[in-house]
Amino acid sequence: MTNMDCAADVALLQKTRGRYKEGRSPENLAPQVQAFTVDPILRRGNDDKMVIVVPMGYRDGLLTNFIEVGEPPELFEVTLDTGNGLAWVPSTKCTSQNCEGQKLYDPSESETALALNHKPLELKYEDGKCATVDLYSESIGLYNDNMDAFTDLSLGAGYKIEGYDDVDGYLGTLGFGGPGGLNVTNYLRKRALDQLFRRGLAKRSIVSQVGGNAGQMGVRTGNQGRYHPDTKKKRDNDEYAAYCIIGGIDPNLIEGDPVYVPLPSAEECGEERFWKLSFDSVTFGNTHIDISEGSYAQFYSSSRYIHAPKQSSKALHEQIGATFNTDSGFYELPCASMQDVPDLQFTFGSQNTASLKPIDWIFPISEGSETCRSFVKHVTVDTNNWLLGTAFTNPYYMVYDYTNEQIGFAHNKGEEVTATFS
Incomplete structure (x- = not known):
């Protein structure tokens, strides 16, 4: 399946928000999109507590996920990043070659975007990648048709992005590089529990047993x-x-x-x-x-x-x-x-x-x-x-x-x- 096919699937998912047209159910979507329509799995962990297993995308050797940014939500595919504590996506302000053909974030079109009066932040990665971002307070969520997003989270809107020449169809990160960033483990835990509640699978006695170590991913x-x-x-x-x-x-x-x-x-x-x-x-x-x-x-x-x-x-x-x-x-x-x-x-x-x-x-x-x-x-x-x-x-x-x-x-x-x- 081509990137264009996948982009069409993503656009359809954004539009329908969980209401699938005939022949367009999750199992018929691109594999990297399918993973985010699958319910988390509740299993008993090694400490006799319940753990939550969340299927993720796998692209070019990297773990990826779709995040929803802003209101109305826009969908971006980003990599899970243990080297950085900030979530960021490319913005409409970006003129770098690495932004060509990418989905771009426009904070002026989001009702929940709040510009933080902070000088631009330059994220320098030791492998040579670099992203200069403007900081916003924004609504961010992992893609799921029933999941409420987290609000007032820091988001980088990238406008000078270099070193991502080998990236194809996804750009940006979901930071897991330190407690100052978006704590992915707690977010995913909230996401999974929310969905289990909605599907009637989580009772109080079970929920109390979920996540013996909530700070562990x-x-x-x-x-x-x-x-x-x-x-x-x-x-x-x-x-x-x-x-x-x-x-x-x-x-x-x-x-x-x-x-x-x-x-x-x-x-x-x-x-x-x-x-x-x-x-x-x-x-x-x-x-x-x-x-x-x-x-x-x-x-x-x-x-x-x-x-x-x-x-x-x-x-x-x-x-x-x-x-x-x-x-x-x-x-x-x-x-x-x-x-x-x-x-x-x-x-x-x-x-x-x-x-x-x-x-x-x-x-x-x-x-x-x-x-x-x-x-x-x-x-x-x-x-x-x-x-x-x-x-x-x-x-x-x-x-x-x-x-x-x-x-x-x-x-x-x-x-x-x-x-x-x-």
Whole structure:
């Protein structure tokens, strides 16, 4: 299905607000739209409390959702972003090339938009992306035909947007990068409970058991899109293989118990400790890369890549004979040589080690191609931090735990185990 088809489906959903025309029921819509017409699933979690499992979109290796902005509501597809605490969308003020062909937000057309007399905010991401935004107080909601939006939330209206050249059909973020932004876990919890009430599925005795840890969000994306060296093809995508899990751990989706690593202290990093981990080294075969003191691994759900300091990336790729393609900005190597590529290991806090197989971060440049591309890229700004995007996190069931200030790692149930964490 093309982006144009999907855009038509979205427009129809906006217009009908849940009243589907013949042949246009949710199951007939584009997969990335279907997910947001599906009711959240209520399950018993590992702490004997109920957790809420919300199907999400999965686009280009990223977790996405539609948000409704303003009144009357306008629909925008954005990525879930653990690297930033603010929700933002492109605005009609934007003249950047990255805004061409995108849905644009016009605050003058929204009855609930209130301009905040604040100087423009420049959001600089360490992977080179940048968005300059005007701040508004606005009504924001995750797409659902029965869900009331949250009001008086901070929204960035982006007008200078750079570095999003590889984005196709979606632009903007739903920030989960710190408690100062939109707390996605509490929002999704409210959304799901509201819908369960409306459908008569939630009684007081059950509601009191929902969300043993309301400040905890789990993300399960799984092994979608991985490369099979024997067939040179991607695996089939599971329509609803991407989920947010609210209020605890869903034992139906994981093998064993998560391993948790604490965030840096507030004294070390302040609010920017969400979502970072201290780490000591990266090991790749015979190459041992020491990490500069005071450096961190930042978990970056709005990027599909692993971003490394330039010299570290160079040392890593030299070991496997990969060459840098200046046109594409990627290191490349023959796909046939993947069998000789060692595991990529990260050591966090001197005691926890994450190990990735080559199929987690090396992919063909196109289906059937004999040339593969490494998803470890140079950081484009001056930093010693590593940015761990979905090439790192997708093999795991990830837990972002506000309440206990920690990140958890577990294996996805029912899938081939490639990445390990101990």
